[in-house]
Each structure stands twice: as C-alpha cells, then as structure tokens.
Amino acid sequence: MATQIDDQRIIEFDVRTDEMLVNMGPQHPSTHGVLRLVLRTDGEIVSEVTPHLGYLHRCAEKIGENLTPRQWIPYTDRMDYLAGMNMNLGWALCVEKLLQHDLSEKAKHLRVIICEMGRIASHLVGMGAYGLDLGTFSPFLYAFRERERILDLFEEVCGARLTYSYITPGGATADLPKGWLQKCEQFLDQFEPIIAEYHALLTTNAIFIKRTCDIGVLSPEMAIDFGCTGPVLRGSGVDYDLRRDGEERYTEMYDGYAFEVICQKDGHYPKDHQYPAVPNDAVLGDCWHRFYVRMLEVIQSMDLVRQAMDRYSVASGDWGVPIKLATKLPAGDVYLETEAPRGQMGFYLVSNGGNIPWRVRARSSSFCNLSVCPEICKGVPIADIPAIVGSLDIVMGEIDR
Amino acid sequence: MAGGDGLLGKLKSKFGDQIVGANLEAIDPWIEISPDALVEVGRFVRDDASLKLEMLNCITAVDWLEVDPKKAAKAGFEPHLEMVYHLSSISKRHTLVLKFKLPRWKDGVEGEAPECPSVSSIWSTADWHERETYDLSGVIFTGHPNLRRILCPEDWVGYPLRKDYQMPLEYHGIRGR
Numbered sequence: 001m002a003t004q005i006d007d008q009r010i011i012e013f014d015v016r017t018d019e020m021l022v023n024m025g026p027q028h029p030s031t032h033g034v035l036r037l038v039l040r041t042d043g044e045i046v047s048e049v050t051p052h053l054g055y056l057h058r059c060a061e062k063i064g065e066n067l068t069p070r071q072w073i074p075y076t077d078r079m080d081y082l083a084g085m086n087m088n089l090g091w092a093l094c095v096e097k098l099l100q101h102d103l104s105e106k107a108k109h110l111r112v113i114i115c116e117m118g119r120i121a122s123h124l125v126g127m128g129a130y131g132l133d134l135g136t137f138s139p140f141l142y143a144f145r146e147r148e149r150i151l152d153l154f155e156e157v158c159g160a161r162l163t164y165s166y167i168t169p170g171g172a173t174a175d176l177p178k179g180w181l182q183k184c185e186q187f188l189d190q191f192e193p194i195i196a197e198y199h200a201l202l203t204t205n206a207i208f209i210k211r212t213c214d215i216g217v218l219s220p221e222m223a224i225d226f227g228c229t230g231p232v233l234r235g236s237g238v239d240y241d242l243r244r245d246g247e248e249r250y251t252e253m254y255d256g257y258a259f260e261v262i263c264q265k266d267g268h269y270p271k272d273h274q275y276p277a278v279p280n281d282a283v284l285g286d287c288w289h290r291f292y293v294r295m296l297e298v299i300q301s302m303d304l305v306r307q308a309m310d311r312y313s314v315a316s317g318d319w320g321v322p323i324k325l326a327t328k329l330p331a332g333d334v335y336l337e338t339e340a341p342r343g344q345m346g347f348y349l350v351s352n353g354g355n356i357p358w359r360v361r362a363r364s365s366s367f368c369n370l371s372v373c374p375e376i377c378k379g380v381p382i383a384d385i386p387a388i389v390g391s392l393d394i395v396m397g398e399i400d401r
Numbered sequence: 402m403a404g405g406d407g408l409l410g411k412l413k414s415k416f417g418d419q420i421v422g423a424n425l426e427a428i429d430p431w432i433e434i435s436p437d438a439l440v441e442v443g444r445f446v447r448d449d450a451s452l453k454l455e456m457l458n459c460i461t462a463v464d465w466l467e468v469d470p471k472k473a474a475k476a477g478f479e480p481h482l483e484m485v486y487h488l489s490s491i492s493k494r495h496t497l498v499l500k501f502k503l504p505r506w507k508d509g510v511e512g513e514a515p516e517c518p519s520v521s522s523i524w525s526t527a528d529w530h531e532r533e534t535y536d537l538s539g540v541i542f543t544g545h546p547n548l549r550r551i552l553c554p555e556d557w558v559g560y561p562l563r564k565d566y567q568m569p570l571e572y573h574g575i576r577g578r
Contacts, residue, residue, distance in 0.1 A: 053551055053552060054550075054551065054552040054553060054554070057552040057553065059561060061537070061562060062561055062562060097428060098428065100428075222525075224455050224456055224491060225455070225524060225525045225526070226525045226526055227456055227457060227458065227524070227525075227526030238491060240491045245491075245494050332427060332428060333427075333429065333463075333485070334428050334429055335429055335458075335459065335487050335498070337458065344458070346458055346459055346487070348459060348461055348485070348487070350463050352476075358463070359461070359463045359464070359562075361459065361461045363458060363459040363487075367529065367533075368526055368529070371525070371526065371528065371529040372525075400552055401552075
C-alpha cells in the first residue's frame, strides 16, 4: 500500500508499486561513521527506517573497568573523534566530581577556551559534512580550511591533531604555550568575516533551503521524549543548554560569561549579531533550523573564547595538575553531563574504593539523537533521508563506543 | 535532587513499601525502589506537576560480582545486578536517580537473564537504552516492543559487561582470545 503523504508535489503519491527493502550503507553516505539504514520503500517513499548500529563498537565501557580514570581519557577521545576535547572534559569533570576536586580559576578558563574551540572545529565538520550529505562538495573544503587552523592550534597545545587527551582529571596535561593566545586571537579575527561565506554557501542558498526547510520536522515534545539534546533539541525551540542549566560543577566554568542560549524564543533567535534571516519556508524543528542553530553556536563560541581569553590572562592559580594514577576513588557513584557539540554527553562512574572504577558508562548524545530517526523519516522520499540523518549530525564512534 | 527532601516522603506515602530505601547524603542522591513498581513510579515522576521528569538520560546496569574468590569474602556485597535510571527535567531543571536490585540470573540458573519491566512506554529514549542494556549486561525487559541486540551482532553469545564474561574462542573464524 502506498504510504499516505500530504505533499502534492510528490507525484508518486498514489502510484502503487511493490514494497522494496533498500540498504543504505553500511558505509555512510558521508563522513559521520559507519551506519546501515534499512529502508522499506514504496517507489520513492520510505515507510520505515531501521538503523543498524555497532560497526564501530570497541567495548569502551568494558575497557574502562580495567584502567584508571586518567588512562581511560584516550578512549574518550575516540568516542566523538570530531570533538575529542569536549569528550575529555566530560570524563574529567565526572572523575573530579567523585573526588570532590576543585580547580583553580585559571584551569577553568583554560578549559573554556579549549572546549569552545573544539566546538567550533566540530561544528565546522558538521556543516561541511552536511553539505556532502546534500550533494555539494565545496562547503566541506571551506570548512576544513578553517578547521585545519584550529587543529594547528591544538597541535601546539598538546601535540595531537585529533585524539588530544589534553584535558584530564585534575586539570590539563600542560599550560597553553607562550604566544598561543595571540595566535588564537589572530585566528578568530580572520575567521569571523569568513562565516558570511558559509552562510552564502549553505544557510541562505536557495537549493539548500529547498532541500532542508520543512523536512524532518521534530516537535519539541518528541525531541524530549526521545532524549534528543544539543542543537537537535534547541533546533526544535527548546531553551535548554547545560552550559547554563547543567550541574554547578559544569556551569561554574561559565560563571559570569555573557551568552544567550541559541534557540528560537518567541519567534526569533538571539539578536546579538547580524544573522541571516530565517526563510519563510522553514518550520521550527526542521533540518534547516538544526543546521542554523549549529551555525549560530559557532559565532557564540567565538564570543565565549574571547571572553575566556581575557579572563585566562589575568586569572590566578595554575593550569591544574593531573591526578596521580594511584589516586583512590572513594566508594560511590556519580553521574555528570556536559554540553558537547552534539548534545549532552554523560559519564557515569561507579567505584568500590579502588583506583580503578568498578563500572563506567558513557551516555552518548548522538545515540539518543539517532534513535528519533525512524520516527521523523516516516513517509519521506528516499532523497530526504540523507538530509534528515545528516541534520542530526551524528558521529558513529560515539554511538557505538 | 528533584523535589528536595520532601520527594522521598511524597513517594513513600504514595507507593508505601515499594520505596525500599534512599541515600540522600550521596553526591548524587538516589532513591531505591522495588523493580515491580518501576513503571508506576516512572509514570508518576514524569507526570507529576512539581516533578515533570520528562527526560530519561541514561539507563545503566552495574554487575556487582567479585570474580576473585579470595576477595569475594571481603567484598561486602552479595552478587547482584544494580539498575540505575538517571532522570532529569527540562522545565524544572532538576534531576533524580532511581535504583533497584535484580538477581544476576533468573531463578539462579546461570545464563538465564533476569527480567525487569520496560519503561519504553513512558520515555521513548528507553527503547534503545534498554536494547543496549540487554545486549551488553543481559537484562530482559518485559514489555519492550523490539528487544534485540543493538551494538553486538545478533548471533553474539553472552553479555560482555558481566564481570564473569569470557570472550568467545572464535567468532565466524575470527580468533577471540
């Protein structure tokens, strides 16, 4: 039976054909990782989507039961490999919460600088890869041009370009090198005008708008029900960001920072910068809004990095000394979520008093974000599937862990 | 914690003996319930106007088993599985942790996974999280619409996050250990 669809532009509306099972993947249509979607199609219309995961499963949680918290840091890098710094932070804060270990002002500002830069780098891939999903190659190259420069900066800080292991329980492995802040400042100054190019390439591009507006609409209730977080949740107009609403241990890093949660409130987005206008066709919660929230977060992160650099240069204390490997973890359990670029990344740590955790658990944001895909992909043409899945901006390394 | 100290009294007056215990002094205060009451308690804390815990963040199963027989005597716990549910509210900005204990194996028969009621009808997040818990920790969620393995292949044997799990010798011709 043909799937009922209201969109009259879809001419196959009542053409009855045989149902067919189509495999999309296991290699992903673009660069998010390895995902296999089984589509039940009727002509061009998809009636059911079944995601199959696990191709990148590396038993990270089991490994965590055999390593001290600091030794597990490199494994968190390999979860969301596009935002390693933010993953490090989530685990580091979780361990510090159990140890009740407090950091100096300087260490906190350092973490804000690094994590917000990580967020920019991650959203740049998100943006470029989304262009790939929709069939345009050039935004990807533009995005990587800038991302490379952030990676160069990170390389100077910790020696690695992808799997940093820089932020560790207790602080960070080293202080920022001399002159790094100036380079970072320089980068931000050059980067700021470039964002207009991205908007011209994608956000306000007529074809892009046609491909993303009113596609894959996710209502706020459904987003919360499925545990969607991050830009996916805020793209549906829910005013929630852990940097403001999270636990004190996390929000105190951002104490006194000026920033507004990026989401559409009372029909408009924050007006602190010149942002492109929302197209008339866009519906709150569609692919375009999710993409737009990410683009605006890039600008917001730049603001945050600038504020953090000012504070960092006058802050007292040291950058934080990593905890010793033999540090005994007090018996008990703690759970902490941070706002990673793709959503709320949670770590749960259970200890029985030794220096190795009894159980570790990583609550993945992309995992929950992807779980909504069978719901919002019902009754759409096949060509919209990459548009919808891409707009969720998943990273399979984090989903499969 | 959601609802402050009053929450425990509120739940106790509503569910009586089903609220087994609590630790409000812990870093993350938690409330222990009876597994049978999970669905009712879940629905209550989601819908209650002062709690509104509409988001299920995480489901975890912790395997409490000391495999080293020398340490087992001093471990201080009987072997069991502990289920942990982390809930949070977006509108009220608070969190809640629910816990309960399950036997490691159903009726003490090794290999028979214990049963636990599914909350996927309350929070859709639970759908995949319960599949993951089933896959890796070996808990059967009764009432789950589609309880299949999610991360491991469907023909995988055993539950990797159990403490006594042994990696298979080989899987489809691939050496395991």
